[in-house]
Amino acid sequence: MANDQPVPAWMEEPLGVIDRIELLTVSLPFVAPFGTSVATWSCKEALLVRIADKGLVAWGECVADPDPYYASETTTSARHIIRDFLLPELKPDYSLAQLLERFRRVRGNEMAKAALENALLDLLAKRRGLPLHGLLGFAPRRIMSGISIGFQDDVPSLLAKVEEAAASGYHRVKMKIGRGRDVEWVRAVRQRFPGLALMADANGDYAIADAGHLAALDGFALTMIEQPLSYHDIFLHSLLQARLITPLCLDESIHSCDDAEAAIALKSCRVINIKQGRVGGFLEAVKMARLCAAQDIPAWSGGMDETGIGRALNIQLQAAPGFTLPGDTSETRRYFHEDIVEPPVLLDKEGFIAMPQGPGIGVDVMETRVEKYLLDRELAREHGGAARQKAKGKSKK
Ligand SMILES: [Mg+2]
Incomplete structure (x- = not known):
């Protein structure tokens, strides 16, 4: 298989005794609510993994929401899985490769696995003084930008948002659609x-019986329609794709390289949205991008409205081969008045985003801001052993 790659030496070195691992939940207000066909969110609640080790601090971010409306995992379920099932597998003499093999015992829960894997990757990169893309052996490159515009109250408001995005230089614009808010809304944007x-x-709002209705979207030269059918379907998408000219892209249905292989084999989609936090982590995402490239399937990096930690991970990921289309990576100011990292993500004059060159995720986490937005803090691991101290933060709700 084209995806067999040699395991790098850093993946086979013992992780050692790690000083301290904490699980923190933060809640950052969005600049404006983000609406989709499944839910509307007015703040970003994120579970963060903080590793402090020999003077280094490393971070991971779980992409789960506080609710199970987009995905079955939540910030609370991910905390439970990390604390009670993933961290107990962490032994000082284990390498990252061995640890990830142990994680396979835990079924599903890809978002929880990704958060811990990402924090450990950040630590390993920082131990070597390398940016994450450098640890993986990828050359830095500026990445394409894309913006996802949530549902607006009316068509004029949507047109204003699209106008603003186009003027900012984004390489592609994504609009949300759903039953009753589709063909006429897309027509209005395309005409303008x-x-x-x-x-x-x-976001999975349609059924296969809607194929005839969705075919009306073929008249608008969309680059793709993302996840039209159910969040767990792969097969019915193949029937829909056969009836549409517009390429389909799968998002919620893809949790692993196995899912991607099945979707490609069934011709269920012609594009894949790779969210590292949804597919079990950075390393599975890199493998999936390689698989897509080998199969001539364009891929892009999706977003989950992450804080600057997750956004930095997504930017580092896009140094990997196979990310050929603009993703969901947008400027920080689209989401937050104040983020928890510096510097913020900015577009250059041509709409590209620079790849941070600092160690690990490449951005600085502002711990005073983490404290400011903290909902909950738990010391989960100390000096290689279990620790069960939980300290409530200041509630922001
Ligand atoms: Mg999506």
Whole structure:
């Protein structure tokens, strides 16, 4: 298989006794609520993994929401899985490769696994003084930008948002669609912006019986329609794709390389949205991008409205081969008045985003801001052993 790659030496070295691992929940207010066909969120609640070890501090971010409306995992379920099932597998003489093999015992829970794996990768990169993309052996590159515009109250408000995005230089614009808010809304955007790279994301709002209705979207030269059918379907998407000219892209249905292989083999989609936090982590995402490249399937890095920690991970990931399309990576100011990292993500004059060159995720986490937005803090591991201290933060709700 094209995906067999030699295991790098750093993955086979013992992780050693790690001083301290904490689980923190933060809640950052969004600049504006983000609406999709499944839910609307007005703040970003994120579970963070903080590793302090021999003077270094490393971070991971879980992409789960506080609710199970987008995915079955939540910030609370991920905390439980990390604390009670993943961290007990962490032994000082284990390498990262051995640890990840142990994680396979835990079924599903990809978001929880990704958060811990990412924090450990950040630590390993920082131990070597390398940026994450450098640890993985990828050359830095500036990445393409893309923006996801949530549901707006009416068509004029949507057009104003698209206008703003196009003027900012984003390489593609994604709009949300759902039952009753689709063909006419897309038509309005396309008529106003005939040359725009435009796509639509349904977040699983349709059924295969809607194929005839969705075919009306073929008239608008969309770059793709993302996840039109159920969040756990792969097969029915193959029937829908056969009836549409517009390429389909799968998002919620893809949890692993096995899922991606099945979707490609069944011709269920012509594009894949790779969210590292949804597929079990950075390393599975790199493997999936390689698989997509080998199969001539364009791929892009999706977003989950992450804080600057997760956003930095997504930027580092896009140094990997196979990310050929603009993803969901947008400027920080689109999401937060104040983020928990510096520097913020900015577009250059041509709409690209620079890849941070600092060690690990490449951005600095502002711990005073983490404290400011903290909901909950738990010391989960200390000096290689279990620790069960829980300290409530200041509630922001
Ligand atoms: Mg999506």
